[in-house]
Amino acid sequence: MLFLKLTLLAVLLPGVSNEEGFQGPTSFYLIQISSFINKSWTTNQGSGWLDDLQIHGWNSDAGTAIFLKPWSKGNFSDQEITVLVDIIRIYLVGFTQEARDFVSQFQIEYPFEVQSRAGCELRPGELPRSFLMGALGGVDFLSIQNHSFVPSPESGWRAKKFCRLVSQYQGICDTIDNLLYRVCPRFLLGVLDAGKADLQRQEKPEVWLSSGPSPGPGRLLLVCHVSGFYPKPVWVMWMRGEQEQRGTHQGDILPNADGTWYLRVTLDVATGEAAGLYCRVKHSSLGGQDIILYWGYPISIGLICLAITALILLFLIVLALRFMKRW
Numbered sequence: 001m002l003f004l005k006l007t008l009l010a011v012l013l014p015g016v017s018n019e020e021g022f023q024g025p026t027s028f029y030l031i032q033i034s035s036f037i038n039k040s041w042t043t044n045q046g047s048g049w050l051d052d053l054q055i056h057g058w059n060s061d062a063g064t065a066i067f068l069k070p071w072s073k074g075n076f077s078d079q080e081i082t083v084l085v086d087i088i089r090i091y092l093v094g095f096t097q098e099a100r101d102f103v104s105q106f107q108i109e110y111p112f113e114v115q116s117r118a119g120c121e122l123r124p125g126e127l128p129r130s131f132l133m134g135a136l137g138g139v140d141f142l143s144i145q146n147h148s149f150v151p152s153p154e155s156g157w158r159a160k161k162f163c164r165l166v167s168q169y170q171g172i173c174d175t176i177d178n179l180l181y182r183v184c185p186r187f188l189l190g191v192l193d194a195g196k197a198d199l200q201r202q203e204k205p206e207v208w209l210s211s212g213p214s215p216g217p218g219r220l221l222l223v224c225h226v227s228g229f230y231p232k233p234v235w236v237m238w239m240r241g242e243q244e245q246r247g248t249h250q251g252d253i254l255p256n257a258d259g260t261w262y263l264r265v266t267l268d269v270a271t272g273e274a275a276g277l278y279c280r281v282k283h284s285s286l287g288g289q290d291i292i293l294y295w296g297y298p299i300s301i302g303l304i305c306l307a308i309t310a311l312i313l314l315f316l317i318v319l320a321l322r323f324m325k326r327w
């Protein structure tokens with residue numbers, strides 16, 4: 001019955017229209033994380049992503065989608081969105097029930113976790129690519145290749161048995177096929193277009209230096225912080241003159257809460273060798289004008305300026321006081 005419902009819903013959704021010419025993110029996918037804690041307790045988390053940008057959440061109590069951006073619905077009508085949300089709600093309820101029924105048949109023990117990721121990718125000049133991957137207990141379980149379920153070798157007989165089982169349900173397979181290969185690429189194009197202004201914006205990085213925890217006696221860890229930039233691609237290097245410092249260590253690019261990015265780039269040097277080193281940042285928002293910050297240099301110049309300003313101020317105050325006395 002569930003399968004029939006899913007099929008009917010999916011047939012209502014029209015197929016792909018071909019458009020070209022977009023930049024920025026290239027994929028859209030949904031993530032499902034289901035934790036089966038015990039026989040009666042399951043939590044489902046759902047989210048929708050454009051590459052590494054989350055644009056949808058899922059309220060699992062209400063069974064409704066959360067649209068995190070004003071353009072998260074792309075160019076789909078409210079009716080189409082309702083149909084999709086219904087599919088997801090029915091799928092999650094059905095999935096939870098079926099998984100509980102399968103526990104003994106597949107000799108799985110509580111607690112266990114199911115993760116899946118399904119979506120599509122459109123790269124300029126390439127054919128659209130769709131994907132679905134599932135994992136059980138953190139281990140690859142199955143994927144979809146060439147429109148059919150393929151068990152992952154790591155998961156042995158369970159995955160094989162599951163794929164054989166699910167392949168018998170033509171309705172489910174057709175629904176998934178339609179969602180992955182037709183609905184997803186069309187949705188992705190629409191959402192890329194609707195969110196164009198947001199996705200193609202340029203935000204300049206803010207750069208500052210600090211010293212990290214000392215790597216050892218007589219050594220210094222120089223840290224270059226680069227924050228608030230968008231889009232994600234960035235080039236940051238510790239340099240001396242024209243020479244890139246080979247010991248430069250780049251951390252992971254981490255998300256800020258406002259959708260921009262943060263990166264920390266470090267260099268471990270002998271204390272005496274820090275002078276003359278600088279951190280160089282290239283980013284598309286800077287229009288070729290790299291940001292350059294010298295180690296120690298800006299601070300001493302800043303201090304000198306501050307000292308001079310303070311002296312001038314003092315001088316003026318003394319002058320003013322004298323005038324006032326005379327008057």
Ligand SMILES: *[C@@H]1O[C@H](CO)[C@@H](O)[C@H](O)[C@H]1NC(C)=O
Pocket residue numbers: 037038039040041
């Ligand atoms: C299942 O887990 C929940 C949350 O940990 C707990 O509150 C509940 O009592 C458990 N139920 C059973 C039947 O063990």
